[in-house]
Amino acid sequence: MSKPVSGFSRLSKTEKINWLAENYLQSNPAAISTIKQYWNTDEQLQKLHDEFIENTVSNFYLPLGIAPNFLINESYFAIPMAIEESSVVAAASKAAKFWSERGGFKAKVLNTKKIGQVHFTFKGSFSKLNKLFQEIKPELLEAVKPITRNMEKRGGGILNIDLIDKTAELENYYQLFVKFDTRDSMGANFINSCLEKFAEVLQEKAKAHDDFSTEEKDLQIIMSILSNYVPECIVRAEVSCPVEDLSEDTNMSGEEFADKFIQAVRIAEIEPYRAVTHNKGVMNGIDAVVLATGNDFRAVEAGIHAYASRSGQYTSLTHAKVENGVFKFWIEIPLALGTVGGLTSLHPLVKLALDILQRPSAEKLMEVTAVAGLAQNFAAIRSLITTGIQQGHMKMHLMNILNQHKATEEEKTEMVEFFTHHTITHSSVIEQLEKLRS
Structure with a gap:
């Protein structure tokens, strides 16, 4: 039975591994070897x-793949994608090629505002609290000048600060609601530092305020933290072409393809069970780019899914229509991304990914990332309404199954040839591999 450990963080890496092996891995030499196998030989x-x-x-490790041929706003991009799921990079690449022959993707950042909040309680009237806030607002902004100076030089900083009364939802609860522009930085540390200074000054001024009672002076800061919900940090990406141009490799007319495609999107707009899977396909593209570029994919996921629920029902992130004989497919999503700070200047592969993207600004990275999500969703819907999702997915998954069963190179060659003409399922692959070996 394993035992708790004290001072684990102070152990050397070797001591940590030995403790892990002894308590949880039955001192298995193969397990220890696996841990060490993935160490980089470059010590630095x-x-x-x-x-x-x-x-x-x-x-x-995760694979880092490249999806080429993305024509975005008249410029070509090769998009780096870090993801473990079969067929994602292939599907994105196929969608990129399809749309590059039809004018490419158009993308535009609509807004870049980010949000932070100081959450606090105050046992008094809103009017008295608001009077204090209006009096000290210039002092709040002055107090963060040492923090905001460099950001302001880059054209960013604090855009607005408001006092919000939330007592109807929670007794005595108020917040300072602050909007930021952090330029090419994701800005989490910048935002949180500003918020904590606001909280400090607000509490000090409340304690010293002559018009406050003893109870009112006891203003309590609950927390100061940025929000990963950024509904005013929005990017739009879209594609369009004449309906008749949609018939390529589908065995359908362009009109039939467009009708089925739009119906599939509308189902995701009104049916949450479908919308979740539909949007997961969008996130296959988005997460892969966010991860490859050293951004916080958990924050992006949380913010995007909240945005998909803003009407009160979870719904599709993408939309489609035909207008005057032209098929249009688009997405508008919140994306708070950065190209400076954090891992962007530390992780060698993150730096490489940004180099591949030609050192984009945060806004350009927002555009590229939104396009990746739209492309991935187009590819998924296209498969669903034509051949079905499994044909392409299982073709890509075949190699994973063969590797899992330690197939040789000769066996892989024969299996790929066999399943070019047969349906791929996990059981059929195992059965054919056993026949081949016998």
Whole structure:
């Protein structure tokens, strides 16, 4: 039975691994070997990775793929994607090629405002609190000048600060609601530092305010933190072409394809069970780019799914229509991304990914990322309404199954040839592999 450990963070990496092996891996030499197998042979590079997080024992690798031929706003991009799921990069690449022959993708950042909040309680009237806020607002902004100075030089900073009364939802609850522009930085540390200074000054001024009672002076800061919901940090991406241009490799007319495609999107707009899977396909493209460029995919996921629920029902992120004989497919999503700070200047592959994208600004990266999500969704819907999703997915998954069963190169060649003419299922692959071996 394993035992708790004290001072684990102070152990060396080797000591951590030995403790892990002894308590959870039955001291299995193969397990220890696997942990060490993924260490980088470059000691300095490994040390860099070790210091990204706490208690590191190894590196966890994901494939980094490239989806080429993305024509975005008249310029070509090769998009780096870090993801483990079969067929995602292939599907994005296929969609990119399809639309590059039809005018490409158009993308535009509509807004870049980010949000932070100071959450606090106050046992008094809103009018008295608001009077204090209006009096000290210039002092609040002055107090963060040392923090905002460099951001303001880059054209960003604090856009607005408001006092919000939330007592109808929760007794005595108020917030400072702050809007930021963080330029090419994702800005989490910048935003949180500003908010904590606002909280400090607000509490001090409340305690010293002559018109406040003893109870009112006891203004309590609950927390100061940015929001990952950024409904005013929006990017739009779209594609369009004449309906008749949609018939390529589908065995359908362009009109039939457009009708089925739009119906599939409308189902996702009104049916939450479908919308979740529909949007997961969008996120296959978005997450892969966000991860490859060193951004916070958990924050992006949370914000986008909240945005998909803003009407009170979870719905599709993408939309489609035919207008005057032209098929249009588009997405509008919140994306708070950065191209400076964090891993963007530390992780060698993140730096490489940004180099591949020609060192984009945060706004350009927002456009590229939204396009990746739209392309992925187009490819998924196209498969669903034509051949079905499994044909392409299982073709890509075939190699994973063969690797899982340690197929040789000769066996892989024969299996790929066989399944060019047969339906791929997990059981059929195993059955054919056993026949081949016998």
